Amino acid sequence: MASIHMWGITDTGRQRARNEDAIAWDEARGYAVLADGVGGQNAGDVASRLVVSVLESHLRAVCDGDAGHVLAEAVREANALIHGQALANPVHAGMGSTVVAVLFLPCEAMVAHVGDSRLYRLREGRLEALTVDHSLVQELVSGGFLTPEEARASGHRNVITRALGSASDVAVEVRRFDTRPGDRLLLCSDGLSDMVDEDTIAALLSRGAPPEAIALDLVALANDNGGKDNISAIVIEVA
Amino acid sequence: MPKLIITREGVSLRDYPLDRTRITIGRKPDNDVFLDDQTVSSEHAAVSLMGVPAITDLGSTNGTFVNGVRISKQELRHGDVIRIGQHELKFIDEDAQDLAATMVFAPTAAAAHTARLHVLAGARAGTVLEVKQERTTLGKPGGQIAVLLREPGGFRLLPMAGQPPAQVNGRPMPAQGVVLTDSDEIEIAGSRLRFEVR
Numbered sequence: 470m471a472s473i474h475m476w477g478i479t480d481t482g483r484q485r486a487r488n489e490d491a492i493a494w495d496e497a498r499g500y501a502v503l504a505d506g507v508g509g510q511n512a513g514d515v516a517s518r519l520v521v522s523v524l525e526s527h528l529r530a531v532c533d534g535d536a537g538h539v540l541a542e543a544v545r546e547a548n549a550l551i552h553g554q555a556l557a558n559p560v561h562a563g564m565g566s567t568v569v570a571v572l573f574l575p576c577e578a579m580v581a582h583v584g585d586s587r588l589y590r591l592r593e594g595r596l597e598a599l600t601v602d603h604s605l606v607q608e609l610v611s612g613g614f615l616t617p618e619e620a621r622a623s624g625h626r627n628v629i630t631r632a633l634g635s636a637s638d639v640a641v642e643v644r645r646f647d648t649r650p651g652d653r654l655l656l657c658s659d660g661l662s663d664m665v666d667e668d669t670i671a672a673l674l675s676r677g678a679p680p681e682a683i684a685l686d687l688v689a690l691a692n693d694n695g696g697k698d699n700i701s702a703i704v705i706e707v708a
Numbered sequence: 709m710p711k712l713i714i715t716r717e718g719v720s721l722r723d724y725p726l727d728r729t730r731i732t733i734g735r736k737p738d739n740d741v742f743l744d745d746q747t748v749s750s751e752h753a754a755v756s757l758m759g760v761p762a763i764t765d766l767g768s769t770n771g772t773f774v775n776g777v778r779i780s781k782q783e784l785r786h787g788d789v790i791r792i793g794q795h796e797l798k799f800i801d802e803d804a805q806d807l808a809a810t811m812v813f814a815p816t817a818a819a820a821h822t823a824r825l826h827v828l829a830g831a832r833a834g835t836v837l838e839v840k841q842e843r844t845t846l847g848k849p850g851g852q853i854a855v856l857l858r859e860p861g862g863f864r865l866l867p868m869a870g871q872p873p874a875q876v877n878g879r880p881m882p883a884q885g886v887v888l889t890d891s892d893e894i895e896i897a898g899s900r901l902r903f904e905v906r
Contacts, residue, residue, distance in 0.1 A: 507811075565812050619869055
């Protein structure tokens with residue numbers, strides 16, 4: 470496995486009373502997880518924390534094997550737990566969460582995601598999204614009905630079409646991606662990607678600063694731009 | 709400004725603007741929100757608007773419920789429904805309903821009903837489209853676009869692009885869309901369609 474260095478930060482933002490995002494990472498075991506909870510009262514917090522704790526318990530135990538399978542199974546288990554809790558407890562009815570998780574194994578790296586939390590890769594100054602949002606506007610962009618610019622300006626860009634907790638099973642999108650020394654990866658919630666445009670994200674990731682400094686700067690910038698939602702970022706440096 | 713939309717047994721009574729830091733709700737006429745209802749206590753509950761909006765039950769006999777759950781104190785969010793006696797008070801806070809709040813529109817097993825769209829005028833006049841998907845896109849790229857969402861209770865048409873937006877029964881759709889009922893007429897991108905539920 471290439472040598473990796475990670476750092477993450479999660480922030481309530483400027484306008485929310487609570488932080489419903491949750492993050493975790495483990496450099497030695499080579500994983501990072503980010504979840505953005507949805508739901509009234511404290512249900513969103515409960516859901517995103519549940520996602521992170523289930524994924525961590527699975528990913529800590531990985532020593533070898535099919536990374537994609539491990540990730541997908543972990544996400545499906547988190548989904549079943551949230552769905553069960555939402556059904557059992559009326560206070561948590563309607564709770565859900567997005568997730569984006571990466572796992573590095575000796576020969577490969579995998580990403581799994583559900584919803585609109587994203588993974589970006591910066592390579593030689595170019596930023597590329599490695600996940601495609603499960604959202605209403607993204608579907609319309611993919612179908613040729615909206616341009617990406619129209620999607621970014623849409624009042625309905627907050628509507629996601631897939632989330633953990635909505636049904637007893639969930640379709641988890643898993644893909645393999647390659648990493649090279651010098652790459653930087655970013656996992657983020659929509660509180661970052663809605664507040665900071667991709668050119669600015671690329672410019673910040675391109676700086677020679679360590680992941681800690683970049684993650685802090687990204688969150689600070691999202692807050693400076695309004696901080697309308699909870700903001701989370703995990704920055705990974707591949708050396 | 710946030711407000712309460714007050715209804716009784718489904719009948720809308722009035723809107724109450726929440727223009728002070730604290731308002732009281734009860735059966736006595738000196739409350740800010742006076743509810744003429746024997747199942748309401750004389751001083752039943754108070755809504756506080758300092759910082760995060762919240763409702764507190766003032767030791768009422770029959771309780772204060774938010775979204776069906778009995779509470780003693782509870783933060784309020786846009787769209788929450790407060791039930792006090794036979795009255796319902798919907799908390800509306802359009803400013804706080806910022807578009808950053810994620811909404812999930814994911815298929816649920818409960819929503820398996822179907823509908824039809826009958827094209828009355830336009831390019832494909834006379835055709836009938838069966839709506840079987842959770843989401844059906846209508847319109848033309850670069851023009852008016854709307855998505856028909858199958859929700860647990862019915863179908864909602866949501867405007868996604870185009871200014872002015874597509875119309876339902878001759879009126880431009882509001883941003884939050886329109887819940888369709890049988891025989892509603894949609895005008896979008898030069899076509900007129902009738903929504904039909906069986």
